[in-house]
Structure formats: C-alpha cells, structure tokens
Amino acid sequence: MSLAPIAFFAYKRPEHTKQSLESLAQNEGAESSELFIFCDAPKKPEDEEAVTQVREVVRSKQWCGQVHIIERQQNLGLANSIIQGVTELCSKYGKVIVLEDDLILSPFFLEYMNKALEIYEKESKVIHVSGYIFPVKLTSDNDAIFLPFTTSWGWATWQRAWQHFDPEMNGYKQIKANKKQKYKFDLNGSFNYFKMLESQIAGKIDSWAIRWYLSTFMLDGLTLFPNKSLVKNIGFDGSGTHCGDSSSFDGEMTQDKILSMPKSLKLNDKEVNIVFKYLRSLNQPPSLLQRIKNKLVRFF
Template sequence: MKRTSPETPVLFTVFNRPACTRRVFEAIRRAAPRRLFIACDGPRPERPEEAPLVSQVRGIVAEVDWECEVATLFREENLGCRNAMSSAISWFFSEVEEGIILEDDCLPNPTFFRYCRELLERYRDDERVMNISGVNSLLRGAELGDSYYFSRYPHIWGWASWRRAWRNYSPDMPDYPDFVQSGALAGCFPDPVERKRWREILDKVYRGEPGFNTWDAQWSYAHFKNNALAVTPRNNLVENIGCTPDAMHTAGNPFAELPAVQAEFPLRHPQFPIRNTELDRQTFRHDYANPLWKRIRRRLVNMRRH
C-alpha cells in the first residue's frame, strides 16, 4: 500500500483521552509524516482529575520513533474548544502551506493520507475548494461514479486544507451581521428550512451563547460566504472512535458507528467542480436539521473535550 507523502504535514490535536489518542497516534505513526504538529489544550482547573490525563496524553504523543520534525503547542491554561482549536489550526497554517488535521477521536483508514495528499495537490491553486473531508456520513458511495463529490459542508472529523483557505476563517465572524443584512445568507440557502436552521446556529455562535463554544461552525460560515466547495469522499475514510457506548452524549449521533473503509486508487475525479445539491440536501437532513442531534452535537464538542 502506498503511504502518504512524507512531505504532507499533519496536525494532531489532543486533550484528555489517552485511549483514543493512542489509537490515532498509531495510525499517524504508520503514515510516518516527516513533519508532525501536536497541539494540546491545558487542563481545566475546576476538574482536578483532568491534569493527569492531559499529562498522560502528552506522554503518548512524545513517542515519535520515525524520522520526523515535531513541533508542539502545549497550553498551560485551558483555552476552551473555540480558542484552543482555532488557534492550533492557525498556528499550523502559519508554518505550512497545506496539511492534514486529525483530532484525537478521528481514526483514519491508512488510505486517508494518500487521498488527502493527492487532492491537496490537485486543488492547491483552485480557490473555490477550501476543504478536503475524510468523512461521509451518508454512506451513499454506491451512487457515485467518482471517488468524491463537492459539497458546501466541510466535515472536519479528519480533513485537510491550505493556508490560502484558512485565511478566510475567523472564530469571531466579525462580518456576519453584514452578511445577514445584505441578504447573502438567503442567497446561500434559498430553502427556508435550511436558512432558518443555519441562521439559528450562526446567530448563537456569533453571540457566544452558552453551549456554542465551538470553532467549526465558523469554518462552515467561511465556506458559505465565499461560495466555497468542500470535497467529500465517496466512502467514509475516518471512524469517530469517541462515539462509543460509554462516551457521554452520543445517542443519536449520525457519525457514530460509521466504519472507515479504504479509498480506491487511482482516484476518479469529477469532470467539473460543481456542488452536488441533492447530496447536500440529504446531508442537511441527516446531519443538521434534527433539533435533537443539534443539541447532542453541541454537547459532544463542548463537554466531551473542553
């Protein structure tokens, strides 16, 4: 099996889950990137049991035993999900032009690395494309003749991108009020149900309401306002191992129990970079429209890790 190009940098974000960290670290070890960036938030002071777990996690990721340049961003204080993740990714892209991002619960199939490498190269100079996703929650691979399709939704449980794309990101979304007032949100979402749901989500993220201490909705917003495309694989390439029976708040999670399978090579590329509107409609209904799932997903991001 062809391995990832050693020149493809990897950012690995970790926190307080040694068992998950170990499994994902072993997957990275097998890929053996020559540049590995590791970011870890600090333990929460109100949770004294967390400091030993964070220390254990940092010990695991120190076990690099292949030829590799390692850079670390280990926080002493806890920044929380929004600031820890967004600043880690900004740090990563301040050092590299493009790369792969894995969180501690995102276990990739070995072919995920080659898939990312080839697509990072293919769309490097195409500013319409901002995200290479490893997740496909719909499991509709049999319906596609190509190896991937283009979506408006940048799934981030195992993904890759470029510095030139991340420059469009801000955790605070300072231009969001103007975006809404201009009618651009309505232009992005002609369907009133989708528009209402995303207005609700983005309003709460912008205001920083309790329970919305997240970073990823802002990445979706960056795609919406730039009419950008996210690559979504034909088959799911990343398993979320945080969605286990003993994990908190995982009931109803549409990403739970999705196996990671092999990407098939050579990749078959779509003829034109055009969004698949039908699969995006299905993605909205499956991943975003259900109010119960919306609450669960928020808890997963904010309570499980930070």
C-alpha cells in the same frame, strides 16, 4: 508530492489519543510526514492526571517521520487551540491536515488528503477537504464529490483559504437579514447551522467549526468529500468535552483508496440532494413505532 504537515489536537483522553495516533501511524505516507501534536493544559485540577497521561501517550512512540509536541502551559480550549495551531502551520507551510484525538483513520486517509491538496491547490473555489462523509449511498462516477459546506472530522485546507477565516463572524448580520441566504446557509433547510451560529454569537457555545463554515460560505466555497468515509469518530461515548453519548453521523469507514476526483468544480445536484435528504431526516420527530421501541429498550 509535497506532504502537508499534520496538526493533531489532544486534551484529556489518553486511550482515544492512543487509538487515533496508532491509526495515523499505520497510514501510507506517515513515515514521511511531519506531525505537530498540540496538547492543551488542564482546565480544572481534576483534569491534571488525564492530561498528564495524554502527554505520556504522545511521547511514547515516533508516530510519524518527524514529531513535534507542543505542550500548552495554559488551557486554551479546543476552539482557540485549533485556530492558533492551524494559523501557525498554514502560515509556515501553506497547508495543513487537521485531526482531533477521537478520530480513527483509514490507512489511506493521508494519501487522499495530500492528493486533494495538490490537485486543488490553485483552485480558489475549493476551500476545504473533508475526510469524513455522512452514512449515505452516493452514485458519483468519481470517488469524491463537492458539497457546499465544511466538516470537522479530519480535514485539510490551504493558507490561501484559511486567511479568510473570520473569528468575528462579520457575515452573520448579512445572513440574518436575508431569508434566502439563511435558507442556503441551512443547506436548503436541511440542517439548522444558523441556530449554531446564533449560539456562538450569544456565547452559549465555543466553536471554531461554525465560524469556519461561515467564512467559507461567504466565499461561496466548495468542500471535497470522499464518497465513503475515511474517518470514524470514537468520541461519542460521553468522554469528550463537546461530544454527547451517541451520534447519527457515524457510519462504516472504507478500507479502499480514493482513486478519482472530480475535474469539474461544480456541485452535482443529485449527490447534494442525497446528502441534504439524509441531514433533513435527522430533524424528523420519531414515529410512534420508534417511540414504542425506544421505551421497550429502556424498560429491558
């Protein structure tokens, strides 16, 4: 198996970066993998010390078989840093595994990613491989399923797919003008991705992820998800530039291997509905009982 290069993006969280890289180093196959660590430059003078500490962390160990450290001289921001890094590695190697500095990985994360990249390499319908799955209980006979949208917590793709990445969001007007398309883009009303897209259009956010989802949506592409998450995000502690202080997406990370993957490139309606139902539940206002509990928690 030809192992994919790993792109790791870090900024100013040295402790998160250390934990994430340590979990990567413990993966089966890490000793044979090539790792590219992209360290962004400080955006503000007060970030310089933390950025320096991150660079010390990434240089402190041989995290994978080969390690290349790219220290940016000017701040690119997360979106531009990921777009540039993924584009460079896809162009050179034809595929890439992508990580950010707040992700803890299962020891079988790399094995799953490389296996999926090999199995679906020539399947143009499969655009994205996700290492993360929402905290839902799936019933599929396989250890992985297809869903019609992308995620950003530990993922992989191929050059054949990434070449369609559209940073200019040319599909926006088409979706805006078509209610059925907009409903589908929002996962049948389960999650307001179109609102995020409008925020990107208006310059209120700077997200590579919503633009990548739009790009894959326009291709009617599929994403492979494991039935149990191989990734845990530790960034929801207020330390990140784009993260809050809590998350409804965090669940238990499996320590099991992903053994079987779907042969049919079709969506399983039952599994899709389970995920959509979970996402839809996040949009529901809290019940009276929950509001009382929240007040009591704050009081005590």
